[in-house]
Amino acid sequence: MNVDRLPATRVRLLDPYGQAMIPVPYRVVHRHEETADTVTVRLEPVGDGLDAWAPGQFTMVYAFGVGEIPISISGGSGPVIQHTVRAVGAVSRAICDAPVGSILGLRGPFGRGWPDRPPEGDVIVLAGGIGLAPLRPVILAGLREPGRLSVLIGARTPADLIFTAEYDQWRAAGARVLVTVDRADATWTGHVGVVTTLLSQVPVAPSGTTRPAPTGYICGPEIMMRLGADALVAAGVPPHRIWVSLERTMHCGIALCGHCQLGPILVCRDGPVVDAGNAARLLQHREL
Numbered sequence: 380m381n382v383d384r385l386p387a388t389r390v391r392l393l394d395p396y397g398q399a400m401i402p403v404p405y406r407v408v409h410r411h412e413e414t415a416d417t418v419t420v421r422l423e424p425v426g427d428g429l430d431a432w433a434p435g436q437f438t439m440v441y442a443f444g445v446g447e448i449p450i451s452i453s454g455g456s457g458p459v460i461q462h463t464v465r466a467v468g469a470v471s472r473a474i475c476d477a478p479v480g481s482i483l484g485l486r487g488p489f490g491r492g493w494p495d496r497p498p499e500g501d502v503i504v505l506a507g508g509i510g511l512a513p514l515r516p517v518i519l520a521g522l523r524e525p526g527r528l529s530v531l532i533g534a535r536t537p538a539d540l541i542f543t544a545e546y547d548q549w550r551a552a553g554a555r556v557l558v559t560v561d562r563a564d565a566t567w568t569g570h571v572g573v574v575t576t577l578l579s580q581v582p583v584a585p586s587g588t589t590r591p592a593p594t595g596y597i598c599g600p601e602i603m604m605r606l607g608a609d610a611l612v613a614a615g616v617p618p619h620r621i622w623v624s625l626e627r628t629m630h631c632g633i634a635l636c637g638h639c640q641l642g643p644i645l646v647c648r649d650g651p652v653v654d655a656g657n658a659a660r661l662l663q664h665r666e667l
């Protein structure tokens with residue numbers, strides 16, 4: 380059989396490992412500078428695109444000639460995939476610098492994303508810095524049921540906040556959106572303090588009441604996720620209903636190379652999203 384003549388999706392099904400290692404070309408159709416070091420790129424497949432993605436999944440993004448890194452999907456619909464990337468090194472810088480019209484390679488979507496929110500109970504999203512990117516699809520899905528969703532956003536400074544143009548839209552759609560920064564500047568009139576301090580403004584059903592328990596989704600620096608999970612538990616959210624997204628160096632994305640091993644799991648396959656109880660155990664293992 381000549382696999383070159385088959386659509387990409389069928390080829391991937393016939394040879395899941397081989398094809399999953401081949402980047403699929405996507406064109407940058409839009410780029411938006413969120414902050415001085417963070418860019419959101421919208422990508423459209425040149426031919427057949429990747430399979431459908433779920434919130435919390437990631438792709439391996441290849442900047443040709445530079446390298447490939449895991450990046451969460453921050454949005455998109457149909458064949459379009461959106462990534463929000465902070466430039467911290469060579470590859471992330473090359474993706475941020477990719478001009479409209481240029482081509483990036485995508486593999487995926489990979490990993491276990493955020494579980495669907497339960498049919499009842501409030502949803503609390505806790506995001507730190509670039510951690511808001513993988514949570515954006517959860518927020519957009521949550522807006523379909525106004526009144527259940529609280530979004531707590533923290534960043535180091537006002538200049539580090541991403542998706543700022545959307546906060547008022549989320550509020551208008553019925554979400555409680557609270558924002559804080561670690562360090563204010565002269566323009567900032569909002570809350571100052573770590574993101575967990577915003578939790579006092581969110582009514583959480585105390586355990587033992589008849590109100591359904593809330594569900595928490597957290598993404599940010601590791602220490603923030605640990606403290607965030609503790610704060611949610613203290614506020615009455617059961618640990619098995621708190622989800623965090625782990626970040627570990629990874630290369631293959633398909634559980635072959637072992638780079639992202641964390642104790643008994645491979646983060647690319649068994650994560651990146653795990654529940655808070657598992658995360659607390661797993662994060663005792665040092666990164667390889």
Ligand SMILES: Cc1cc2nc3c(=O)[nH]c(=O)nc-3n(C[C@H](O)[C@H](O)[C@H](O)COP(=O)(O)OP(=O)(O)OC[C@H]3O[C@@H](n4cnc5c(N)ncnc54)[C@H](O)[C@@H]3O)c2cc1C
Binds near residue numbers: 437
């Ligand atoms: C599942 C998953 C999803 C991810 N999603 C996103 C995303 O949506 N957006 C995004 O911007 N990043 C995301 N990352 C992180 C991203 O993969 C790394 O920033 C990237 O691998 C860095 O590669 P590089 O070659 O640019 O820099 P490297 O040369 O690998 O690193 C340059 C320097 O930056 C440090 N560094 C690396 N990563 C980080 C980091 N995250 N924060 C601070 N310092 C760092 C390194 O220690 C090194 O000192 C994700 C990671 C994982 C595992």
